[in-house]
Amino acid sequence: MKPLALVLAAVAIAGLLAAAVPIGVAAMHFAVLTDRVSAAVDAGGGVEHLAGPAVDQLVDRLNESGYDLSPVDPDEPLLAQRSILISEGMNERVARHVIQRLLYLDRLDPDSPIELRISTSGGWTDSAFAIVDVMQSLDAPVNVTALGGCYSAGTVVLAAATGERAATPNTILSIHVNDYHRDGDPYDVDRQELTRFRELYRRYTRVPPAWFDAPGDHQYYLDARQALELGLIDRITKPERASRGAREAGEEAGGGTDAEGPSRSAA
Structure with missing residues:
Protein backbone atom coordinates (compact mmCIF):
# COMPACT_ATOMS: atom_id res chain seq x y z
CA MET A 1 0.00 0.00 0.00
CA LYS A 2 1.31 3.44 -0.90
CA PRO A 3 2.26 5.54 2.17
CA LEU A 4 0.28 8.55 0.91
CA ALA A 5 -2.81 6.44 0.38
CA LEU A 6 -2.46 5.05 3.90
CA VAL A 7 -2.08 8.50 5.47
CA LEU A 8 -5.03 10.07 3.65
CA ALA A 9 -7.28 7.09 4.30
CA ALA A 10 -6.27 7.13 7.98
CA VAL A 11 -7.23 10.79 8.25
CA ALA A 12 -10.61 10.06 6.69
CA ILE A 13 -11.20 7.04 8.93
CA ALA A 14 -10.39 9.15 12.00
CA GLY A 15 -13.10 11.54 10.93
CA LEU A 16 -15.58 8.69 10.58
CA LEU A 17 -14.74 7.39 14.04
CA ALA A 18 -15.05 10.90 15.49
CA ALA A 19 -18.53 11.03 13.98
CA ALA A 20 -19.42 7.85 15.90
CA VAL A 21 -19.58 5.65 12.82
CA PRO A 22 -19.55 1.94 13.87
CA ILE A 23 -16.07 0.39 13.67
CA GLY A 24 -17.19 -2.23 11.16
CA VAL A 25 -18.55 0.41 8.80
CA ALA A 26 -15.42 2.52 9.32
CA ALA A 27 -13.18 -0.44 8.43
CA MET A 28 -15.13 -1.01 5.23
CA HIS A 29 -14.75 2.65 4.29
CA PHE A 30 -11.03 2.43 5.06
CA ALA A 31 -10.52 -0.34 2.52
CA VAL A 32 -12.52 1.48 -0.14
CA LEU A 33 -10.71 4.74 0.51
CA THR A 34 -7.22 3.28 0.24
CA ASP A 35 -8.10 1.75 -3.12
CA ARG A 36 -9.53 5.01 -4.41
CA VAL A 37 -6.61 7.09 -3.14
CA SER A 38 -4.13 4.67 -4.72
CA ALA A 39 -5.98 4.90 -8.02
CA ALA A 40 -5.93 8.69 -7.83
CA VAL A 41 -2.18 8.69 -7.12
CA ASP A 42 -1.55 6.40 -10.09
CA ALA A 43 -3.75 8.57 -12.33
CA GLY A 44 -1.65 11.58 -11.32
CA GLY A 45 1.58 9.88 -12.40
CA GLY A 46 2.82 8.93 -8.94
CA VAL A 47 3.44 10.78 -5.69
CA GLU A 48 6.16 12.94 -7.23
CA HIS A 49 3.64 14.41 -9.66
CA LEU A 50 0.90 15.13 -7.12
CA ALA A 51 0.53 18.84 -7.78
CA GLY A 52 -1.96 21.12 -9.45
CA PRO A 53 -4.53 19.14 -11.48
CA ALA A 54 -3.48 15.85 -9.91
CA VAL A 55 -4.33 17.14 -6.43
CA ASP A 56 -7.67 18.43 -7.72
CA GLN A 57 -8.42 15.01 -9.15
CA LEU A 58 -7.50 13.35 -5.86
CA VAL A 59 -9.82 15.64 -3.90
CA ASP A 60 -12.65 15.08 -6.39
CA ARG A 61 -12.24 11.31 -6.10
CA LEU A 62 -12.52 11.54 -2.32
CA ASN A 63 -15.44 13.95 -2.40
CA GLU A 64 -17.46 11.90 -4.85
CA SER A 65 -16.56 8.46 -3.52
CA GLY A 66 -19.38 8.45 -0.98
CA TYR A 67 -16.96 7.96 1.89
CA ASP A 68 -19.20 9.99 4.19
CA LEU A 69 -22.49 8.54 2.98
CA SER A 70 -24.91 8.38 5.89
CA PRO A 71 -28.69 8.05 6.23
CA VAL A 72 -30.88 11.05 6.89
CA ASP A 73 -30.94 11.75 10.64
CA PRO A 74 -34.30 13.24 11.75
CA ASP A 75 -32.54 14.70 14.80
CA GLU A 76 -30.07 16.68 12.69
Missing part, protein backbone atom coordinates in the same frame (compact mmCIF):
# COMPACT_ATOMS: atom_id res chain seq x y z
CA PRO A 77 -30.43 20.26 14.03
CA LEU A 78 -30.84 21.94 10.64
CA LEU A 79 -33.20 19.25 9.40
CA ALA A 80 -35.39 19.74 12.45
CA GLN A 81 -35.75 23.37 11.29
CA ARG A 82 -36.52 22.24 7.72
CA SER A 83 -33.19 23.74 6.62
CA ILE A 84 -30.46 22.42 4.34
CA LEU A 85 -27.00 23.96 3.89
CA ILE A 86 -24.64 23.79 0.91
CA SER A 87 -21.24 25.17 1.93
CA GLU A 88 -18.84 23.58 -0.56
CA GLY A 89 -18.41 22.91 -4.26
CA MET A 90 -21.21 21.16 -6.11
CA ASN A 91 -20.58 17.49 -6.86
CA GLU A 92 -22.42 14.18 -6.84
CA ARG A 93 -22.02 13.75 -3.09
CA VAL A 94 -23.42 17.21 -2.34
CA ALA A 95 -26.33 16.63 -4.74
CA ARG A 96 -27.14 13.33 -3.02
CA HIS A 97 -26.98 14.99 0.41
CA VAL A 98 -29.38 17.77 -0.65
CA ILE A 99 -31.76 15.59 -2.66
CA GLN A 100 -32.14 13.05 0.17
CA ARG A 101 -33.13 15.83 2.57
CA LEU A 102 -35.44 17.57 0.10
CA LEU A 103 -37.35 14.34 -0.48
CA TYR A 104 -37.48 13.56 3.24
CA LEU A 105 -38.79 17.00 4.24
CA ASP A 106 -41.32 17.06 1.42
CA ARG A 107 -42.70 13.68 2.48
CA LEU A 108 -42.75 14.78 6.12
CA ASP A 109 -44.77 17.93 5.45
CA PRO A 110 -45.54 18.89 1.82
CA ASP A 111 -47.29 22.11 2.85
CA SER A 112 -44.43 23.77 4.75
CA PRO A 113 -41.52 25.50 2.99
CA ILE A 114 -37.99 24.14 2.98
CA GLU A 115 -35.06 26.53 3.50
CA LEU A 116 -31.97 25.88 1.35
CA ARG A 117 -28.95 28.09 2.04
CA ILE A 118 -26.07 28.16 -0.42
CA SER A 119 -22.47 29.34 -0.13
CA THR A 120 -20.46 27.68 -2.88
CA SER A 121 -17.58 28.27 -5.26
CA GLY A 122 -19.48 26.46 -8.02
CA GLY A 123 -18.83 22.97 -9.27
CA TRP A 124 -20.51 20.39 -11.45
CA THR A 125 -23.54 21.76 -13.30
CA ASP A 126 -25.03 18.27 -13.69
CA SER A 127 -25.28 18.11 -9.89
CA ALA A 128 -26.89 21.55 -9.78
CA PHE A 129 -29.50 20.63 -12.39
CA ALA A 130 -30.22 17.37 -10.53
CA ILE A 131 -31.09 19.45 -7.45
CA VAL A 132 -33.20 21.80 -9.59
CA ASP A 133 -35.21 18.96 -11.14
CA VAL A 134 -35.93 17.33 -7.77
CA MET A 135 -36.71 20.69 -6.15
CA GLN A 136 -39.27 21.45 -8.85
CA SER A 137 -40.94 18.07 -8.45
CA LEU A 138 -41.80 18.65 -4.79
CA ASP A 139 -45.06 19.92 -3.32
CA ALA A 140 -43.23 21.86 -0.61
CA PRO A 141 -41.88 25.21 -1.83
CA VAL A 142 -38.11 25.55 -1.52
CA ASN A 143 -36.81 28.97 -0.46
CA VAL A 144 -33.17 29.49 -1.46
CA THR A 145 -30.85 32.06 0.14
CA ALA A 146 -27.36 32.85 -1.17
CA LEU A 147 -24.72 33.59 1.47
CA GLY A 148 -21.31 35.20 0.97
CA GLY A 149 -20.55 33.75 -2.43
CA CYS A 150 -22.85 31.86 -4.76
CA TYR A 151 -21.05 31.07 -7.98
CA SER A 152 -21.81 29.27 -11.22
CA ALA A 153 -23.59 25.99 -10.32
CA GLY A 154 -24.88 27.52 -7.08
CA THR A 155 -26.57 30.34 -9.00
CA VAL A 156 -28.34 27.77 -11.17
CA VAL A 157 -30.04 26.32 -8.09
CA LEU A 158 -30.82 29.79 -6.73
CA ALA A 159 -32.39 31.05 -9.96
CA ALA A 160 -34.75 28.06 -10.24
CA ALA A 161 -35.98 28.03 -6.63
CA THR A 162 -39.66 27.19 -6.29
CA GLY A 163 -40.16 29.46 -3.30
CA GLU A 164 -38.55 32.78 -2.45
CA ARG A 165 -35.05 33.56 -3.75
CA ALA A 166 -32.90 35.79 -1.58
CA ALA A 167 -29.32 36.88 -0.94
CA THR A 168 -27.64 38.55 2.00
CA PRO A 169 -26.26 42.07 1.37
CA ASN A 170 -22.60 41.06 1.04
CA THR A 171 -23.18 38.15 -1.31
CA ILE A 172 -21.46 38.02 -4.69
CA LEU A 173 -23.05 35.84 -7.36
CA SER A 174 -21.75 34.71 -10.71
CA ILE A 175 -23.08 33.29 -13.95
CA HIS A 176 -20.44 31.26 -15.75
CA VAL A 177 -20.85 30.77 -19.49
CA ASN A 178 -18.27 28.26 -20.69
CA ASP A 179 -16.51 28.43 -24.05
CA TYR A 180 -19.11 26.23 -25.68
CA HIS A 181 -18.82 25.05 -29.28
CA ARG A 182 -21.93 26.63 -30.73
CA ASP A 183 -21.73 25.09 -34.20
CA GLY A 184 -22.02 21.44 -33.20
CA ASP A 185 -24.77 19.07 -34.26
CA PRO A 186 -28.01 18.84 -32.20
CA TYR A 187 -26.57 15.98 -30.15
CA ASP A 188 -23.32 17.73 -29.24
CA VAL A 189 -22.81 18.02 -25.48
CA ASP A 190 -21.81 21.69 -25.70
CA ARG A 191 -25.02 22.50 -27.54
CA GLN A 192 -27.05 20.71 -24.85
CA GLU A 193 -25.20 22.50 -22.04
CA LEU A 194 -25.68 25.93 -23.56
CA THR A 195 -29.35 25.29 -24.27
CA ARG A 196 -30.23 24.32 -20.72
CA PHE A 197 -28.31 27.29 -19.29
CA ARG A 198 -29.96 29.75 -21.64
CA GLU A 199 -33.44 28.34 -21.06
CA LEU A 200 -33.16 28.33 -17.27
CA TYR A 201 -32.04 31.95 -17.06
CA ARG A 202 -34.54 33.02 -19.73
CA ARG A 203 -37.39 31.42 -17.83
CA TYR A 204 -36.60 32.56 -14.30
CA THR A 205 -34.58 35.78 -14.63
CA ARG A 206 -34.04 38.93 -16.67
CA VAL A 207 -30.40 38.15 -17.43
CA PRO A 208 -29.45 39.55 -20.88
CA PRO A 209 -29.68 36.81 -23.56
CA ALA A 210 -26.53 38.29 -25.13
CA TRP A 211 -24.51 36.85 -22.25
CA PHE A 212 -25.08 33.39 -23.69
CA ASP A 213 -24.39 34.33 -27.30
CA ALA A 214 -20.91 35.84 -27.00
CA PRO A 215 -18.10 33.42 -27.94
CA GLY A 216 -15.47 32.54 -25.36
CA ASP A 217 -15.50 31.80 -21.64
CA HIS A 218 -17.21 34.46 -19.53
CA GLN A 219 -17.84 34.98 -15.81
CA TYR A 220 -20.43 37.62 -14.97
CA TYR A 221 -20.21 38.76 -11.34
CA LEU A 222 -23.08 40.53 -9.58
CA ASP A 223 -23.59 41.96 -6.14
CA ALA A 224 -26.90 41.45 -4.35
CA ARG A 225 -28.41 44.66 -5.74
CA GLN A 226 -27.52 43.77 -9.32
CA ALA A 227 -28.88 40.27 -8.80
CA LEU A 228 -32.14 41.81 -7.61
CA GLU A 229 -32.35 44.07 -10.64
CA LEU A 230 -31.77 41.16 -13.04
CA GLY A 231 -34.34 38.94 -11.36
CA LEU A 232 -31.91 36.36 -10.00
CA ILE A 233 -33.34 36.95 -6.54
CA ASP A 234 -36.62 38.32 -5.19
CA ARG A 235 -35.21 40.21 -2.24
CA ILE A 236 -32.08 41.12 -0.30
CA THR A 237 -32.39 39.81 3.23
CA LYS A 238 -30.57 41.28 6.19
CA PRO A 239 -29.44 38.95 9.00
CA GLU A 240 -31.23 39.79 12.22
CA ARG A 241 -29.86 39.65 15.74
CA ALA A 242 -33.13 40.59 17.40
CA SER A 243 -34.86 38.14 19.69
CA ARG A 244 -37.76 36.07 18.43
CA GLY A 245 -40.19 38.25 20.37
CA ALA A 246 -38.82 41.44 18.82
CA ARG A 247 -39.00 39.95 15.32
CA GLU A 248 -42.58 38.83 15.83
CA ALA A 249 -43.51 42.28 17.13
CA GLY A 250 -41.92 43.88 14.08
CA GLU A 251 -43.78 41.57 11.74
CA GLU A 252 -47.09 42.35 13.41
CA ALA A 253 -46.37 46.04 13.01
CA GLY A 254 -45.62 45.55 9.34
CA GLY A 255 -41.99 46.55 9.78
CA GLY A 256 -39.01 45.25 7.82
CA THR A 257 -35.84 46.44 6.15
CA ASP A 258 -35.44 43.86 3.38
CA ALA A 259 -35.23 45.19 -0.17
CA GLU A 260 -37.60 43.50 -2.58
CA GLY A 261 -37.59 43.26 -6.34
CA PRO A 262 -40.50 43.11 -8.79
CA SER A 263 -42.68 40.04 -8.59
CA ARG A 264 -41.84 37.10 -10.81
CA SER A 265 -44.25 36.35 -13.57
CA ALA A 266 -45.56 32.80 -13.74
CA ALA A 267 -43.42 30.53 -15.89
